[in-house]
Amino acid sequence: MKIEKNTVVSVNYLLTKQDTGETIEETSKEQPFVFLFGNGGLLEDFESNLHNKVAGDTFDFDIDHQRGYGVRNEEFVTKVPNEAFQNDKGEFDSEHVVVGATLPMVDNNGEQLFGIVVELGDTHVQMDFNHPLAGQDLHVKGEVLEVRAATEEELAHGHVHGPGGHEH
DSSP states (O other): OOOOTTEEEEEEEEEEETTTOOEEEEOOSSSOEEEETTSSOSOHHHHHHHTTOOTTOEEEEEEOTTTTTOOOOGGGEEEEEGGGGBOTTSSBOTTTOOTTOEEEEEOTTSOEEEEEEEEEOSSEEEEEOSOTTTTOOEEEEEEEEEEEEOOHHHHHHTSOBSTTSBOO
């Protein structure tokens, strides 16, 4: 069966930074990446490079940062007042708010987003709300392990069920 819209696909892949070869993510044949193809949940270039492949096919392609996670925007690096990081005792949460930590936040519209702590200040925490892979050209190499038709339930829910997928 070919990979096309509404198929469930299992792949084993290695995702690296194109310029350095640094590993970002790696799956295995024992724990593959399993997803519903064509429902808009993945990078367009990832899906377009897998379209029409079958089990046993390999893939090896690059994704330009502008087609991946976008251009890094320095306006997304901002200072947040320390008061926003109080624990349940009303104190600054120094246990969780440390340089390098990724923290869930809520914007002015009530939308959840994630920011990385860049710097701790006396009155503020500098946060970077860019996607961690913004500005990175990516390289993807792997193999298609399995392709099957999605079930009606998977299509209705918009994700894979069972092994490698979501369990209800």
